[in-house]
Amino acid sequence: MAEVHDQFDTILILDFGSQYSHLITRRCREHKVYAELLPCTTQLKDVNFRPKGIILSGSPYSVYEEGSPHADPAIYELRVPILGICYGLQEIAWHMKGEVSKHTHREYGYAQIEAVKSESSSVDALFEGLGEEFQVWMSHGDQLSAMPPNFHVIGRTNTAPYAAIAHDSKPVYGIQFHPEVTHSPRGKEIIGRFILNICGCRAHWTMEEFIGKEIARIRTTCGPQGRVIGAVSGGVDSSVAAKLMHEAIGDRFHAIMVDNGVLRLNEAEQVHEMLDKDLGVNLTVIDASDRFLQRLDGIEDPEQKRKIIGNTFIHVFEEEAAKIDAAAVADASEKGRVEWLLQGTLYPDVIESISFKGPSATIKTHHNVGGLLKDMKLKLIEPLRELFKDEVRVLGRLLSIPNHLVQRHPFPGPGLAIRILGPVNREQVAILQKADNIYIEEIRKAGLYDQISQAFAVLLPVKAVGVMGDMRTYEQVIALRAVTSEDFMTADWFTFPTDVLRRISSRITNEVAGINRVTYDISSKPPATVEWL
Numbered sequence: 136m137a138e139v140h141d142q143f144d145t146i147l148i149l150d151f152g153s154q155y156s157h158l159i160t161r162r163c164r165e166h167k168v169y170a171e172l173l174p175c176t177t178q179l180k181d182v183n184f185r186p187k188g189i190i191l192s193g194s195p196y197s198v199y200e201e202g203s204p205h206a207d208p209a210i211y212e213l214r215v216p217i218l219g220i221c222y223g224l225q226e227i228a229w230h231m232k233g234e235v236s237k238h239t240h241r242e243y244g245y246a247q248i249e250a251v252k253s254e255s256s257s258v259d260a261l262f263e264g265l266g267e268e269f270q271v272w273m274s275h276g277d278q279l280s281a282m283p284p285n286f287h288v289i290g291r292t293n294t295a296p297y298a299a300i301a302h303d304s305k306p307v308y309g310i311q312f313h314p315e316v317t318h319s320p321r322g323k324e325i326i327g328r329f330i331l332n333i334c335g336c337r338a339h340w341t342m343e344e345f346i347g348k349e350i351a352r353i354r355t356t357c358g359p360q361g362r363v364i365g366a367v368s369g370g371v372d373s374s375v376a377a378k379l380m381h382e383a384i385g386d387r388f389h390a391i392m393v394d395n396g397v398l399r400l401n402e403a404e405q406v407h408e409m410l411d412k413d414l415g416v417n418l419t420v421i422d423a424s425d426r427f428l429q430r431l432d433g434i435e436d437p438e439q440k441r442k443i444i445g446n447t448f449i450h451v452f453e454e455e456a457a458k459i460d461a462a463a464v465a466d467a468s469e470k471g472r473v474e475w476l477l478q479g480t481l482y483p484d485v486i487e488s489i490s491f492k493g494p495s496a497t498i499k500t501h502h503n504v505g506g507l508l509k510d511m512k513l514k515l516i517e518p519l520r521e522l523f524k525d526e527v528r529v530l531g532r533l534l535s536i537p538n539h540l541v542q543r544h545p546f547p548g549p550g551l552a553i554r555i556l557g558p559v560n561r562e563q564v565a566i567l568q569k570a571d572n573i574y575i576e577e578i579r580k581a582g583l584y585d586q587i588s589q590a591f592a593v594l595l596p597v598k599a600v601g602v603m604g605d606m607r608t609y610e611q612v613i614a615l616r617a618v619t620s621e622d623f624m625t626a627d628w629f630t631f632p633t634d635v636l637r638r639i640s641s642r643i644t645n646e647v648a649g650i651n652r653v654t655y656d657i658s659s660k661p662p663a664t665v666e667w668l
Contacts, residue, residue: 139521140184142348143169144336147186151175151194151204151222154661157486157624158315159190159220161523162326167338169521170330172486179209188216188334191223193313197237197277198222198229205230216306216333218261221275224300224309233283238294242273246292246312248299259289259301261308261328265321272318278311306333342530346379349518353383356516357475363516364456365390365477366448367418369406370546372479375531376519377416380477382534389459389473390416393451395444396424397431397550397559400568413537423451431552431559435596437668440559444549449511452476456513476513480520481527483623523622544575544589545623553668557596567594569647570613577639578617587629590617592643593656593667601644601651610651613643618665626660 139145146163150156150172163170173182175191189210196203206226210217219227225235248271250262262269279297282288290299290310298311308329314322330336357363363380367373367390380388390410394403403420410418430443456473519527524545531541551567552559571592578584593614601608615636620626640653656663 139348140169140171140186143340143344144187144334145184146170146188146190146330146334146336147182147184148172148190148192149175149177149206149210149223151192151196151226153193153195153220153222154625155313155315156192157483157622159192159326160482161622162315162323163190163330164340164523164526165323166327166330166336167340168330168336169340171521175204175206177207179207179213186213186215187336188218188330189213190329191217191219191226193221193223193274196222198225198235199277211307216329217308218329219309220315221311221313222277224311225277225279227307227309228279228283228286228300231283231286233279233286234281235277236280238276238278242275242278242294244273245318246271246273246294246298248290248292248312250290251288251299253287253289259299260333261299261301261310261325262289263328263332265324269321270319271312271314271322272316273312275311279309308333342526342533345522346530346533349379350383353380353516353518357384357387360387361475362387362389362459362473363475363477364452364459364473364513366452366479366548367392367406367410367416368479368546368548369402369409369543370479371524371531371541371543372481372519372527372545374410374414374479374536374540374543375527375534376477376479376517377410378414378531378534378536379518380516381414381416386417388416388477389455390418391452391455392418392420393448394420394422394424395427395447395550395552396561397427397444397552397555397564399546399551400572409540413540419455421451421455423447426451428559428561428564433558435557437553440552440668441549444552448548449476449513453512474514475516476511478515478517480517482521482523485520486624525622542585544584544587544591546591547666553666554591555594556667557594563594566611566647566649567592567613570594570643570650573642573646574615574639577635577642581632581635583629583631583635586619587617588620588623588626589665590615590629592616599652603644603651608651610649612652612654613647613650614654614656614667615639616656616665616667618660620660620665623665624660626665628657628659631655 148159148170160170160172247268249268278295285303286300289301292298295311300309314325365377367377377390407418407420410416427447434440460472528541555563574592595612598609599612617629618626619629643653
């Protein structure tokens with residue numbers, strides 16, 4: 136099976152644990168260049184593609200401390216352009232025998248870079264066209280204190296004389312600031328200079344290009360007779376993946392929705408209507424709610440919930456695949472066996488589920504990345520695995536998926552199980568379903584749904600004292616969450632009009648038995664995640 140980087144020029148980004156690493160990936164893709172983020176501990180011999188260039192991210196570490204992460208030295212022998220950002224600059228300098236030391240104070244915020252001209256009185260290619268000075272964003276406690284041999288300065292600030300450096304003869308660069316953040320207004324241009332001009336990447340990473348190449352890749356992977364069974368939830372990810380698979384192999388794709396007992400109110404019925412009516416995808420709905428809820432009984436730990444749901448999903452799909460195979464044997468016109476399981480895994484799922492031995496740690500295990508059985512009989516096929524959410528939505532529109540489906544808020548595979556912060560049972564699910572339905576209904580009535588990236592209710596495992604009809608109550612608490620986000624790697628809480636929140640709170644406490652208090656979550660990501668569990 137051809138990989139995406141076999142078909143698109145690729146920039147390799149080595150992640151040293153910076154909170155901004157994913158933004159570097161996004162900025163490259165905004166220039167229509169494919170970029171892949173891998174742990175800084177990755178050995179070059181294990182990378183199954185040749186990058187057109189390499190970018191080293193920032194990091195909370197100090198390069199001179201014992202145990203700090205370092206890149207495989209082989210990257211410097213690959214003879215491709217390298218750009219080090221913040222820690223990445225220090226990593227390059229440290230490797231090249233320069234000196235890095237603790238700054239007299241942590242430098243965090245705006246700074247003015249002066250572009251230093253070379254002996255030929257020309258600005259370096261990295262800064263070409265940006266002017267003599269431009270604003271950038273700094274975030275560091277260490278800085279370069281002595282230049283490595285064979286390097287020269289191409290940019291400086293009042294406090295950082297080596298704010299940007301370049302090798303005398305090789306395309307190796309280091310910058311102390313962060314061009315990937317919006318606080319560096321010309322940062323996107325700098326990344327563009329590196330990947331387009333210096334690395335020579337072709338700007339052909341578009342969803343128009345992706346569709347044709349991915350359909351061809353799916354057909355090659357599945358062969359002329361192979362069948363695919365698809366996990367469909369009704370969310371944008373699985374809907375786009377299902378439509379793409381249907382375009383590739385037609386009726387050999389079997390879409391299946393599993394009612395796991397922790398779906399939103401009337402979800403199974405609504406999804407069946409949407410996919411059948413709007414997408415023309417034949418969908419089988421399997422009611423396995425009793426099975427899931429029995430296995431979740433008494434489980435409070437979120438990672439256990441995710442893995443139980445992930446494993447049970449696979450068991451259900453394997454059973455359904457066996458039924459389809461049996462039907463194929465009975466019908467001589469049916470050819471091919473079910474070999475593949477389709478999932479709508481996205482790139483942020485992959486990033487958040489990888490635990491780096493170096494600087495980063497697993498944030499959470501996504502059921503469709505880390506909750507799968509090791510002895511699973513079906514092979515995974517994940518056509519959206521390299522995409523961010525906004526790219527998936529563009530892809531969906533190109534596939535003629537209706538806007539109300541494309542813009543639908545994400546819903547986690549483990550469903551309401553990870554929005555119930557305590558044991559899961561039918562009573563708790565029913566409470567949360569009703570509260571969540573009221574919440575989304577009022578958001579739509581207020582015309583705010585498309586302004587919000589994701590909104591949902593959370594049932595807390597605590598009780599609070601209240602008063603209703605002159606009587607004391609002691610009931611559970613609902614927390615509301617609504618965020619805006621470009622790619623779900625970072626997010627900010629949504630500012631509701633007061634009257635909308637008032638209506639939502641009033642309806643939930645009056646219409647949902649067992650709830651007497653509603654709170655609103657005003658945490659950004661980071662430090663919080665979008666979901667509570």
